[in-house]
Amino acid sequence: MIKCRKNAILMAARSCVLALSVAVSAVGMSRSVLADDVQAPGGVTDERPVITDSSIAFGAYDPHGDFSNDRNVKIEHLFLPWEDVDLSTLALADAYALQRGRSLMITIEPxxxxxxxRKSPDELLKGILAGSYDSNMAAVCSAAADLKSPVIIRWAQEMDDTSGQFTWSNWSPKNYVAAYQRMITECRKHLKTAQYMWSPKGNSNMQGYYPGDAYVDIVGLSVFGLQAYDKAHFDKERTFAEALEPGYRLAEGFDKPIVVSELGYEGDDAYACKWAKDVAKAHAQFPRLTAVVYFNDREVHPWPDNYGLPNWRIGDHRCSS
Incomplete structure (x- = not known):
């Protein structure tokens, strides 16, 4: 995976926008994903979901370029730190998305x-509220304003997470809301046309972090299915709909479009295929769901209870046709 650090290209936990240049060069050898009725050897199909509900858009975070040729993908997801990055490479992402008729969803990690x-949680919070990071947000949003693709800005995601993965998830709801409002206000000064996504993990405490209707166009939720974890914690294998349900019910009260901003699943063939089929079909119980965006890579932070780093990348499972 590739990241930009000043003028150097280094290996890192998540891909920088420069990884899209790798995806472009890989087009010739990439597998077609999400294509209608993709057939695998032996008359079976891959476990990749084929979205059949035209009201639902499909997107992907795809640092390996597996989705490069897929015409069904409508959203290109990027992760971008606001420090230690070469923002000029956003132009590569824009060109890549334009060639494929995709919009850009940019997750800005502070x-x-x-x-x-990295700063401690208190140092980062105090700096943001004091205006010390206004210029960081302004720089990212000014660069995004030059892009031709439609843009969604997703700032400081999963603030309700309790695993310790993110510095900003250690803040109180009141402090997070103040920081979010300040950063979105700053971004809007430079980027007039973007939509703004508030994106909790979907835990029961998420509602306290809601920054207000004036600062949110879309609500994002993270939905992951890990077969072994399901069996141990729920005494069964959950479906996509069952995993989405709790967060969706909390989010629907905000009266905003809802997007699964990070989706992943890992298990045996039967489990992965069930998730793929469940993701792909229409769900009348989720009328506000407008898009699902796959996280096509290995997890970057260990799951609790020694489940390690699940590999969400679409793999070699085979589903019966």
């Missing part, structure tokens, strides 16, 4: 990907 450069 830190550096270099762990040694």
């Amino acid at each position: 830190w550096s990907w270099s762990v040694d450069w």
Whole structure:
């Protein structure tokens, strides 16, 4: 995976926008994903979902370029730190998306990907509220304003997470709301046309972090299915709909479009295929759901209870046709 650190290209936990240049070069050898009725050897199909409900858009975070040739993908998801990054490479992402008729969803993470450069939760919060990071947000949003693709800005996601993955998830709801409002206000000064996504993980405490209707165009939720975890914690294998349900019910009260901003599943063939089929079909119980965006890579933070780093990347499972 590729990240930009000043003028150097380094290996990192999540891909920088420069990874899209790798995806472009990989087009010739990439597998077609989400294509209608993709057939695998032996008359079976891959476990990749084929979205059949025209009201639902499909997107992907795809640092490996697996989705490069897929015409069904409508959203290109990028992760971007606001420090230690070469923002000029956003133009590559824009060109890549334009060639494929995709919009861009840009997750801005308020830190550096270099762990040694990261501030403590209190230091980061105090800096944001004091205006010390206004210029960081302004720089990213000014660069995004030059892009031709439609843009969604997703800032400081999964603030309700309790695993310790994100510096900003240690803040109180009141402080997070103040920081979010300040950053969206700053971004709007430079980026007039973007939509703004508030994106909790979907935990029961998420509602306290809601920054207000004036600062949110879309609500994002994270939905992951790990077969072994399901069996241990729910005494069964959950479906996509069952995993989405709790967060969706909390989110629907905000009266905003809802997007599954990060989706992934891992298990045996039967489990993966069930998720793929469940994701792809229409769900009348989720009328506000407008898009699902797949996280096509290995997890970057260990799951609790020693489940390690699940690999969400679409793999070699085979589903009966």
